[in-house]
Amino acid sequence: MRGGPIGTDHMQTDEVHVSDGDPSFRLIADSAPVPIWVTGLDRKRSFVNLAYVDFLGCSYPEAVDFDWRNIIHPDDAANILQQSIDGEASLKPFTLVGRYRRGDGEWRWLSSISNPSRNAHGEHIGFIGVAHDITDAKTAEIAIREREAQLSAFINQATAGFAQVDLDGRFTLLNDRFCEICGWSREELLTRTMQDITHPDDLKRNVPLFEAAVRFGTPFTLEKRYLRPDQSEVWVNNSVAVIKRDVGTPYGILAVTVDVTARRKAEAELRRASESMLLAIEGAGMATWEIDLSTMEGPWSPNRFDILGYARTDNGRAPFDDWLARVHPDDHDRAEAAARKCFAEGAPFEIEYRILRADTGEERWLRSNGTMISKETGETPRFVGVSFDITEKKQAEAHQQLLIDELNHRVKNTLAIVQSIARQSAKKGTSPEDFAKSFEGRLAALSAAQNLITAELWRPTEMHKLINTCLKPLAIGQQILIAGPTATLGTKTAVTMALALHELATNAVKYGALSVPEGRVKISWSVSEKRKLMLTWTETGGPPVKSPNHKGFGMRMIERGLATEFGGQVDISFEPAGLVCKLKAVLPEMQK
């Protein structure tokens, strides 16, 4: 550029040839900081300036004759030579850009401009050239290009997505990964805003943050969902920063986007699994609790609050002391000692104890198991325990003990009855054979009554059933008439009644109506509205009756036993036609 006007001036003054000998021209050219040269049609330099000489680092004559083709960078040589030939042939200004080796050996980028020079007649006489050292600009340009290439490679190879939007949210720049994450093509995204593809439910959180970023330049991080074209959701974690111009005004928002769908899914599954576990544990009636030994409190499962009768706390945590406060005073020291031993020594915590509920004061039995964990991981030692309500089990155990006691009682009572029967059967003068016979008969009656009661599950026994059961072993059904309304007897009364019937029947078989085939026994009874029982045992058709000279167990059993048992009156009369036994009593109200 600068060479142009000089050359023109010169050409206007020296019409024949550029006067390279002109001292003023030389002075001007030598003071220029850039190499300047004049070339003739013979391609030889007729003039070079001082900067030209300095660049080559040689003497003036050497510089004039220097073949510059020798110092072109090999990578640029072919290009420059071709352009040089073309430029010269065009007879128009032309520019060559390339690297040349300076005299000191350093490669410099030069941009040389050659202008065709003409004489006063307009005839072409050669070229005037000027070279600018553009090494610094070229180096900076290359550095920028390299950095851009690196940045571009970085952005496009990143596992993270990059998206830049303008202040309204319109996408302006995207990397491939971002397109891949959100499922939209680059073309589709560049016509949309980030608001368009953000899940509506997440936009409520997103918009205020975005606006704050635009207004105040506040960066933010947000987990949200993008909606893909098929409406499926993808969870992303966006780190968002504001891009500002040098003067500080923001012109864009850049988001670095990571796909966290898999992580969210894993978290959700873990949460679900943990919830299922908790449900299963709670469903099994178990409560869980933890104690952080540094704070002596920790999380409780909701049902633990319920079991202890506490209101659930907002953060679901409660102190160890709240548990201890609920332990029954009688079990308190034992329970606390077991817990402390577990804390201190890691001994398993296993205990059954009572609590008094905080709300109702009700006593409940709990079983707790616990253990110390995480000591080896370097965390604060933690106690983890489960508790469940074993009140029902304890009650069942107590009930079972009651049943065992009751059974024991009944067995002992029955043994005492057997003992009594044995003693009564072994009165003085009884032969061992007679003893055995009467004892066994009475035992059989007792046993039959017992069978009946057991079959009725210890509920009241019906009179007909009882009489039939007692007299059945005699196998004399056709000689016995049984007539009466339905009447029920308590179990104890039934046993006594059975034994009394046995004595009456035995007596009848031995001495009375049942000792002969034509004899008859009628058992009849009536029950009044006021539950008055009138029962009569009447024998007829037997041998003549005589009053016994002493009353054995049988008679005592009937007269005393039956009367006492019924709380009534028993009369036995030895009528000539046969024995008559009358029982008058009031039947107690039967409970179901």
Added chain:
Amino acid sequence: MSDLANKRILLVEDEVIIAMMLEDMITELGGIVIGPASTLESGLAFATNEMIDGAILDVNLGEGNSSAIADILAARNIPFLMATGYGHTADNVHSAPLLQKPYLINDIEQALLSILQS
């Protein structure tokens, strides 16, 4: 046996067959039987109104128990034995000695003698 001679012993036992045996045993030992009572009601009446030296109370009386009778006897300073088929001592009222069923006549004699002497 002479120590129990003419001693008036109240029997409270709801199982009549057992009561009959106890009656025989006391009689054999020379004692005089008061009762036997088979209900709480009659037991209370005997305990309140009769001249009694000692008593044998069955713990279990049908639906109820005999502790009310024991209370009256204790108030009258009349010693008594508690008879039970239960194996444990929860039935023990007024620190009365327990008598286990079934009964041995020698046990009854010893137990009665010991409460009558103290």
